[in-house]
Amino acid sequence: MTRALTRKGEATRARIVAGAAAEIRERGVDEVRLEDVMAHTGTSKGQLFHYFPDGKEELLLAVAQHEADQVLLDQEPMLSNLTSWPAWLAWRERLIERYRAQGVKCPLNGLLGQTGRRAPGAQAIVTGLMWRWQNAIADGVRHMQSTGDISGDVDADRAAAALLAGIQGGVLLLLSTGKTDHLEAALDLTIDSLRASARTQTWQVTTTSPGDGYAGSR
Amino acid sequence: MTRALTRKGEATRARIVAGAAAEIRERGVDEVRLEDVMAHTGTSKGQLFHYFPDGKEELLLAVAQHEADQVLLDQEPMLSNLTSWPAWLAWRERLIERYRAQGVKCPLNGLLGQTGRRAPGAQAIVTGLMWRWQNAIADGVRHMQSTGDISGDVDADRAAAALLAGIQGGVLLLLSTGKTDHLEAALDLTIDSLRASARTQTWQVTTTSPGDGYAGSR
DNA sequence: CGGTTTTTGGACTTGCAGGTCCATTTTTGC
DNA sequence: GCAAAAATGGACCTGCAAGTCCAAAAACCG
Known part of the structure; x- marks a missing residue:
């Protein structure tokens, strides 16, 4: 059931989590939009939902x-x-x-x-x-x-x-x-x-x- | 600068604050919509913005x-x-x-x-x-x-x-x-x-x- | 009373952020 | 090298909740 993740995929996922964490630390949870995370981590919306199918909630949990x-x-x-x-x-x-x-x-x-x-x-x-x-x-x-x-x-x-x-x-x-x-x-x-x-x-x-x-x- | 408030007005304002407080205590800040406050306190949107011209932020502060x-x-x-x-x-x-x-x-x-x-x-x-x-x-x-x-x-x-x-x-x-x-x-x-x-x-x-x-x- | 101000109701607008979709590119494993 | 799977980009959709507006009702006050 564990989704297959290539090396590159894992790196991207980690980058998203780390970037989102930094952004949240800096500006607070409710001020951070997915778009901010995208900009800050150089990713697209497709990637976000690829790695976190349940969207924002799953990302916040990670x-x-x-x-x-x-x-x-x-x-x-x-x-x-x-x-x-x-x-x-x-x-x-x-x-x-x-x-x-x-x-x-x-x-x-x-x-x-x-x-x-x-x-x-x-x-x-x-x-x-x-x-x-x-x-x-x-x-x-x-x-x-x-x-x-x-x-x-x-x-x-x-x-x-x-x-x-x-x-x-x-x-x-x-x-x-x-x-x-x-x-x-x-x-x-x-x-x-x-x-x-x-x-x-x-x-x-x-x-x-x-x-x-x-x-x-x- | 203090806005004139009739007795009835003051009562309504207090009712809104108390009702909003109860609602927030019960379900959390980010789950409470202005509509919920309206329903819970028997008020209309016009009233909310009449007593709290700056909207939700001012209400939350109160x-x-x-x-x-x-x-x-x-x-x-x-x-x-x-x-x-x-x-x-x-x-x-x-x-x-x-x-x-x-x-x-x-x-x-x-x-x-x-x-x-x-x-x-x-x-x-x-x-x-x-x-x-x-x-x-x-x-x-x-x-x-x-x-x-x-x-x-x-x-x-x-x-x-x-x-x-x-x-x-x-x-x-x-x-x-x-x-x-x-x-x-x-x-x-x-x-x-x-x-x-x-x-x-x-x-x-x-x-x-x-x-x-x-x-x-x- | 009657003019003025406050209070109230609710329809309407608006912006935006989360989420969907799919076409394209890259990587993987044989 | 090639088929399958994974990764990526970005246009588009959609719902919702805050905020606007105005007209009607009630309260105030001389």
Whole structure:
């Protein structure tokens, strides 16, 4: 059932998706017409409907998947290696830097609101992204628990859920305010609270905590 | 410059805004046509353009303002009286209950993505809402600091920013997952961390903390 | 009352963006 | 090299939803 695609065909399809994604990032979903995509990617209407027989909806879905994958890729290799506090900080830096650069141009905000309601597939893409994201964070929390850097009392999944919520909200507020303040505050305070959990536990046992050069947020 | 509006006229205008808001909440911004609003509110096209000369854009802006105000109103009187831990919990409950009831139907998500890009006014409305919201939270934090329930070391504005980010992200994830788990986790963990800050400080002074019947989240 | 302004109804126009179709060119695989 | 399949270009169609216009009804106010 998979449509036969020659090498050239695959290249064209990829070019369309990438071009459409760029265009959408730049000007918003509802401002982008098929004609814009054609102009921006040097393709014709025949090509668009050749590669995306269901038209705009199918194209938007492909763009959404493309962007969702990109979001996680942009966080690697940090996200998959949250194995020490410096690693967590490096991840934090990468996130903030990435979104600061992105600024107001959020690829997924529009796609959730636009396609989300009518296309059940878009919903699935976003949900899948969030699920993978949260799991990666939870894995990081569990690793830190295994090394004693985070208290075993912490519910890793719940902590990851809270952290993910903070990130999403921070990005959402970045869209409104244009500043990364909220994202930074959410990341710092949540991570700090995880660090504090270990320190509290340590106090209960030894009355001292290992100095690691980290003195709280900011 | 304010257009003369008779009593009847004002009623009609309000009916249009409320009806459009309901319709948008129910089916999403981009699915609602002016014709739908007309049918749902028992008005004619002439009326729509009589009260909103700039057409759909002006109507959407009015709806956005209406919904933004409602968001804060729904949190009263709790939001303006964050003066004790039970009060904070009551606010927490109200928030979760409200958004659980709302479910996937978010009035502002679409409005930010839709009108946000083209109408600079929509951006301002959302920004204003967030600003008022965060200030209310920050006031609550400061009050708790004045009573010693939150450590004076905490940066109230920054804590409020983080909490607001958690809320926004929690709601955003509610839109994808249909569950309030993220919202609850973000609220609980952030509030707990504020409580913990006071407890830590108390320990440093007296080694005991006043039992107030609250034993952490969940 | 009566003139004026506001409110209302609905037919009509218009532009445009998504989608269809097919003829032509290029690539593929033998 | 040649038939089949895939890729491409672009003219054309179509439906729809925003916006226009005006005439009739109702409300306002001295």
